[in-house]
Amino acid sequence: MNWKAFDAIRRQSGPLEVDLMEAYAAKKITRRDFVRRGTILGVGAPVMGAVIAACGGSTSDTGTGDAAEGGEGGEAEGGETEAAAAETVTGGELLVGIQFGDANSGLDPINMLDLGTYSVVASAFEYLVGLNEDGSGNIGTRGLAESWSPNDDGTQWTFNLREGVTWHDGTPFTSAAVAATIDRMVVAGAGLAGVVSEGAVETPDDLTAVVNLDSANGNLPVLVSIYNPQSVITPPDFETGTTLDARPAGTGPWIFEEHDPTTFTTSFTANENYWGGRPILDRITLRGFESEGNKVAAIAAGELDVIQDFGAVAGANLLTDGEFTTLRPPSSNHRQLWFNTQLPEDGPFTNPLVRQAVAHCLDRQQMVDVLFDGNAIIGNDHPVHPTLPFFDSGAVEQRTRNIDRARELLAEAGFPDGFEAVIQAGDIVASPDMAAIVEQNCAEAGITLSVNVTPNSDFYGEFWCAGAEWGAQPDTGGPTRPCGASSGIGVVDYGHRPVPDIFFGRALMTDGDWNSSNYASDEFDSLFSQYQSAVDVAGQTEAASAIQVLLHEDAPALYPFFFDYLGGHRDTVSGVEVTALGHVIVNNAAKTA
């Protein structure tokens, strides 16, 4: 430990950075977490390297750590890009197989919900904070902001925007679009509700956006990054309900050409004036698939060049296909098994004992094995991924299958003979099969579930947040619950977020717009705001630990596992990147001759 060097860096840094550096120096967080959190705070790579060196680590390790996190995919891709460089051809078309998008939202950047639509919208639009350069999947400067930094107490963030960026119609991109987009997000919820208020963005000049927060928040850059897909920067004239196909726009590498909602097929042409350089390909088409099986079969047969995502079981043949490259971006992806905790009032799932009973029925190892062939880790009924710096491994004991305990809980709740219910699932990776295992697991405790599978295009509108027979939420006098009329129990997909703010704020807060659990807990809401305003690791750990305990006990939704996200491409293509949130980044992709 070189305290002298460390001190020199510390003196030049703001209080948030200093806190992070000290946490790392005291070995409270790992190097990987230090780099990840440093990136969020906007600490430059040279500074982080100097801190690591001062703390006795080797700077070159940073890169290795990140690459390891990127997994096999990143490495394979890197190697392939070099090998393929000699034979790549300029131009050509790429066909990408994606999830079929939700029919309700259409291509509305603010209301979109599913990975299919994310990938379409993010082909034309870009984020304030993009990915970094090294392929590790961390956030970085491949977005519209070149740099960002917080004020001393983390209540104000300043974003310096990229120069020379134009919209597809030729008009220059300015900070006014950032202010308008963030205002729109605040009104719609979109992950910024409670963090920022309307009109909180100041634009001192065309290339600077200053965001004033309601209270301190160390994770703001993530909330306006690629990992909050609804934060794509749209022109000032966009309103909630404006769709990409109705009003084509964007600053990104691909210019919208046409969209067919009946087949969920969208095509784009290369943006000659893209700030990052014209894409190598001329044209891309993203085609939606209603069933995962058909998507896997299509890429196996060579009909598709790139596949957005696939399951380890349905796509087992792809994992061993010699002419296919699997991409594994870092992932906190999970399937949430939600319960409607409020409605119907006399229903079984409004009783936390019943929800705990279901949790005790689940055979998590079976899910990891059957659904993902081992490409997953066991979860403990809260969305805090174990690799996060503020994960508290001692907070709650791992829940395991215990049918006797489940029966006890059911009897205590007044259902000694079990009950019947329908479990809803959309037809995407592993969801129907997960529902089948939940049904099988629960049968032994006397709970009879019937699985209903709906095409993804209808699932969200019909079962997830609305459409249950109890219809609209009764007036409780409290905060509105936009997602209150969800089905009693169901399986829904959550893509990767580097920090769980979205999982907490949108999916579990009382007024969260994705709160299909209809969860209304004052305790949770206050713990979440405590977590958000904690700017140091210790404060976040304290709040996150209490949240782990609360969610584990209340069980508004179950989180039986976190799984590896799998995407990939045929070996006739190189330079493809995916994120575990469905983004398919192909502006550097090329076809080989």
Next chain:
Amino acid sequence: MSTSQIEPTDETMTTSPADTDTAEDVQNSASALSTTSSEEPNQTRDQVKKEQRKLLLRSPGFLIGVFIVLFWVLSAVAPDLLANWDPKASVRNAAGEGLRSSPPDSTAYLGTNRLGFDVYSRLIHGARPILIAAPLATLIATAIGTFVGMLTGYYRGWVDEIISRILEAILSIPAILLAIVIVFTFGQTATVIIGTIAFLFIPPVARTVRAATLSESQLDYVTAARMRGESSVFIITREIFPNVIPVVVVEVTVRLGYAVFTLATLAFLGLSGGNVTDPNWGVDVAQNYTQIVADVWWPTIFPALAIASLVIGVNLIADSLEKANNS
């Protein structure tokens, strides 16, 4: 269809495999019947029926068909007699390891699927839903179709014109397409699916029965009944109906085959009308076929074979019945 049932003895004798046994049997039964029945036409009719039954029992096609159908009926009635696993249990080998996508062996006779469920036991349990829905839909379609067919065939004129045009309009739309629209409109319940298939099969049944009624109503016995002053209801139900029964029986078996096929197709398309994890041949094919490319063929091929075997079994019976009727 011929109308040989009325006075067919000569024809039957010449076209049947006229070995001595048969001739003797016919003689015996005829004399046996003559003691209980005094009317001459009844005697010959019974004789013909007996002869046809005999023909059927000697037809290998019929016997194979009956064997296949009976096997599936037994599976539907008492699946636990034949199946060795619960259709939703995770199959485990002797060492207690869960078997997923494992090929056929002594633990799982036809292998296991991706969830570790036993393919063979799912086949056996999968017979019940299809063997309840298909015959039910067929019977409804036949009952209504026969009624409509006889009305149009007997009255002809504007009744025939109107009803026949409507039936033709329904027939002109591809059946599966129409079925999907109906099921999506009225909801994916078992009742709706059975009703839909029944509805789809009314026109073909009605058309066949109408043709038979038309030719019957031109025969002398109908004219005689009219001259006796019998009511139309009497003529349709008591005179013509008994003579179109053979046509209806064949129609039932033919439609049953189609009903099995249509149900399986709808289930394959995701319209099974129930819990999607319940054993169902069409659903199982749909959920597993993509794994064929990964060489896991057994969860797909065996349910597909089950559908095929039931359709073929029913059609073998239908063919034999039709042949016997025409003999």
